[in-house]
Each structure stands twice: as structure tokens, then as C-alpha cells.
Amino acid sequence: MARIVHYVNQFFAGVGGEDQAGAGPVLRDGPVGPGARLAELVAPEHEIVATVWCGDDVAPGKVDEIVALVRSAEPDLVVAGPAFTSGRYGLACARVVAAADQAGLAGVASMHEDNPGLDEAGAVPVVASGEVARRMAPSLDRLAAGIRRLLAGETLTADDGRIGKLARLTVVTETTAATRSVDLALVRLGGDGAATEIPLPRFDRVTPAAPVADASAVTLALVTEGGLVAGDNPDGLESARATKWLRYPLEGRDALASGDYMSVHGGYSTVWANEDPHRILPLDAARELEAEGAIGGLLGEYFVTTGNGTSVANARRFGIEWAGDLRNSGARAAILTAT
Amino acid sequence: MERAGIPTALLCNLVTIAERVGAPRIVRTRGIPYPTGDPSLDAEGEKQWRRQLVECALEALQTEVHEPTVFEVGQGRTSTSSAAAPSEVTHA
Numbered sequence: 001m002a003r004i005v006h007y008v009n010q011f012f013a014g015v016g017g018e019d020q021a022g023a024g025p026v027l028r029d030g031p032v033g034p035g036a037r038l039a040e041l042v043a044p045e046h047e048i049v050a051t052v053w054c055g056d057d058v059a060p061g062k063v064d065e066i067v068a069l070v071r072s073a074e075p076d077l078v079v080a081g082p083a084f085t086s087g088r089y090g091l092a093c094a095r096v097v098a099a100a101d102q103a104g105l106a107g108v109a110s111m112h113e114d115n116p117g118l119d120e121a122g123a124v125p126v127v128a129s130g131e132v133a134r135r136m137a138p139s140l141d142r143l144a145a146g147i148r149r150l151l152a153g154e155t156l157t158a159d160d161g162r163i164g165k166l167a168r169l170t171v172v173t174e175t176t177a178a179t180r181s182v183d184l185a186l187v188r189l190g191g192d193g194a195a196t197e198i199p200l201p202r203f204d205r206v207t208p209a210a211p212v213a214d215a216s217a218v219t220l221a222l223v224t225e226g227g228l229v230a231g232d233n234p235d236g237l238e239s240a241r242a243t244k245w246l247r248y249p250l251e252g253r254d255a256l257a258s259g260d261y262m263s264v265h266g267g268y269s270t271v272w273a274n275e276d277p278h279r280i281l282p283l284d285a286a287r288e289l290e291a292e293g294a295i296g297g298l299l300g301e302y303f304v305t306t307g308n309g310t311s312v313a314n315a316r317r318f319g320i321e322w323a324g325d326l327r328n329s330g331a332r333a334a335i336l337t338a339t
Numbered sequence: 340m341e342r343a344g345i346p347t348a349l350l351c352n353l354v355t356i357a358e359r360v361g362a363p364r365i366v367r368t369r370g371i372p373y374p375t376g377d378p379s380l381d382a383e384g385e386k387q388w389r390r391q392l393v394e395c396a397l398e399a400l401q402t403e404v405h406e407p408t409v410f411e412v413g414q415g416r417t418s419t420s421s422a423a424a425p426s427e428v429t430h431a
Contacts, residue, residue: 226374
């Protein structure tokens with residue numbers, strides 16, 4: 001019998017909604033929430049011996065803590081999700097299985113193909129779930145089948161619903177590249193314009209947020225990908241391919257003095273930004289509108305990263321983390337400047 | 340951020356890219372290296388332009404959208420400012 005430890009968020013653990021998004025991580029014995037059904041599906045050969053849950057807002061940053069709890073239950077396999085299209089949850093699931101993998105623990109995650117966390121699972125298999133929790137039952141069926149195969153020592157492929165990065169392996173085909181290209185051209189001419197041997201990454205469609213009813217009643221955040229940092233970049237923001245974002249205080253400041261800030265962005269000439277940082281972050285105008293009552297309030301800090309050759313996976317993660325952070329701090333809308 | 344429920348006005352010059360990747364609320368600016376500025380104006384004029392951009396962003400944040408939507412400063416008004424507006428900078 002194999003021992004499975006299941007990772008879920010605070011919602012699926014039955015702990016609470018957004019009010020509990022900052023709680024955890026917590027280790028509990030046996031299956032919890034959707035784990036109950038999953039346990040039935042993998043029984044009697046395998047058992048969910050423990051569940052670790054953590055709140056969505058803090059989980060992506062508490063992965064080490066989560067994996068330590070997972071490890072304490074001595075799993076043969078770590079299972080995370082299904083996370084459907086929930087961004088923070090998907091990111092946490094992907095990071096938990098990726099970190100578990102680094103620690104020598106086998107794992108599998110489940111989420112929808114459009115989940116922004118997908119890419120962070122690295123080499124760990126991810127099985128497709130439905131888009132929303134209403135698709136829980138078929139999602140668990142597929143996940144359970146994947147679990148059985150993995151625990152039988154097999155590898156998951158697209159036939160098992162595996163999504164995300166698949167290792168590119170050298171295979172011998174019966175026809176040469178010349179023949180295959182002509183075949184592919186014919187297929188495309190025949191109407192299947194998407195046929196390919198090498199699927200390209202695609203951008204997912206974002207459902208726009210509801211507007212704010214009245215800007216004069218909400219707290220607004222200023223964020224930028226323009227690489228504007230305080231002082232001489234004490235926190236080492238990268239000039240390209242950023243792997244992180246930073247926050248700097250705006251509390252009590254009405255303007256950004258030239259010389260106190262600089263841009264480290266490597267993708268545009270920073271002469272104008274360094275001459276007047278407001279060209280990247282419009283604090284002066286925003287303060288003016290705040291004083292006149294057109295803006296309810298400005299968040300007491302700004303977020304910054306460098307959008308220059310930044311991977312889509314990292315950019316998605318920054319967005320998810322920014323949104324979670326803003327929600328916690330009470331900000332309800334943002335102005336994002338892009339160079 | 341939009342997906343997570345935070346309406347976000349994207350102030351940028353490369354509007355076609357912003358549309359292609361699906362940013363829902365886009366405010367068109369005048370140059371890549373200065374999204375909220377315009378060095379061709381004098382200090383007072385530039386500050387005024389910046390204020391107009393932020394006001395336009397506020398309008399975008401208060402508008403319901405269903406697909407990538409571009410908001411322009413002064414949109415819907417008679418184009419009194421266009422004569423003085425410098426052409427878009429598209430280098431970098």
C-alpha cells in the first residue's frame with residue numbers, strides 16, 4: 001500500500017473562504033474535502049494518510065513549510081489539487097509538487113490547462129482538471145487514474161490527460177523530415193490550420209475584473225514593470241529576465257525626487273526616467289487627484305519589477321502575488337505602467 | 340491581476356501588444372521610455388499630461404469591459420489637444 005499526502009487550499013479543506021486565505025499551513029490526518037472521494041478512488045491499494053492545507057494568499061510563499069509538513073507524513077506520493085483555474089491555488093499546487101520533487105518526493109498536481117501556475121510544476125506531471133469546481137467528479141476520476149499509474153511505476157503522457165511541459169524526447173519516425181513537412185503542409189491546406197508537431201505556448205484569455213463603482217471611494221495601487229527602484233538598487237532588481245518584484249514605500253511622499261530613484265530596466269533608455277521618476281510612476285498626479293477626492297486613497301507603497309525578457313510564468317506569478325497582496329491591504333484597483 | 344478581481348489600467352505605448360496578450364484596460368501613452376510623461380513638453384505641460392493620463396486610467400477602472408479596450412486621453416471630446424500632441428515615440 002502506498003502512502004499519499006494530499007495538498008489542498010483553505011477553501012477545499014473546509015476552513016473558510018477569503019477570510020481564511022492568510023491561514024496555515026496545517027497538517028491533518030487522513031483525507032479532507034475532495035480527498036475523501038479521491039481516497040475512495042485509489043483504495044484499497046493506496047491510502048491518503050494525511051492532508052496539508054494552506055490559505056491561498058500565503059501558500060505560494062510558504063512552500064518550504066508546506067513541504068516540511070508533507071514530508072513529516074512520509075508519503076510515497078504527493079498529490080496537489082485539483083486547482084481548476086484558480087490562480088493562487090494552482091500556483092501553490094505547482095510549487096508544492098516542484099519543491100517536493102527537489103526534496104526527492106514523487107508528486108502529481110491537477111489543474112486546468114489555463115491555470116497560471118501550470119508552468120511552475122517543472123518536471124512534475126500535471127493532470128488536467130476541469131475549469132471550475134463543478135467539474136470535481138470527472139477531475140478526480142482522471143487524477144486517481146494518474147495516481148494509480150504513477151504508483152505502478154509508469155509515466156504519464158498526454159493520453160492520461162497530462163498537460164504542461166512535456167519532456168521532448170528523441171524518437172525515430174518512419175518518414176523523413178521532408179516527407180513530414182509536406183504532409184503537414186497538406187493537412188494545413190486541408191483546413192486544419194493549427195496542426196503542428198511542436199505546439200507553441202499560447203496566451204490565455206483573461207476575464208476582465210468588474211470595474212470599481214467609484215474611484216473616489218477606493219484605495220488605488222501604483223505598480224510598474226519599468227524597473228524603478230529606490231536609491232541605488234539595494235535589493236538587486238534584475239535589468240532583464242526578472243525573477244522577483246519589490247515594494248517601496250510611498251507613505252507620506254507627495255513626489256519622487258530625481259536622484260532618490262532610478263530605473264534598472266535594461267530594455268529602454270532610462271535617461272528620461274532617471275531625470276523625472278514620475279515618468280514611470282505618476283505619484284505627483286495621483287496625489288493631486290487624491291487630495292481633490294477623485295481617488296479615495298493611494299496604497300502606501302508601490303510594487304515594481306522589470307518587464308524585459310521576463311518569462312510568462314514569472315510575469316503571471318507576479319500578477320497573482322500582486323493581486324493577493326493588494327486584496328490583503330485593501331486596495332481594490334491598480335494603475336500599472338509599462339515601458 | 341484582472342483575473343484575480345483587481346481592475347488594472349495598463350498605461351503603455353505598445354498598445355497592439357497589450358491588446359494581443361489580452362490586457363482588458365489599456366490607456367495609450369506617448370512613448371516607451373516614459374509611460375507617464377512626455378519630455379517634449381515643458382514641466383507644467385508634462386505634469387498636466389500626466390494628470391490627464393491618470394484621470395483616463397480612473398475612467399478605465401470605472402468602466403465595464405469585456406475584451407481588450409483602449410482608452411485615449413480626451414476621447415469623445417473635440418480634439419483641441421491633438422494639434423499640440425507630439426507624434427508617438429516607438430523606438431526601444
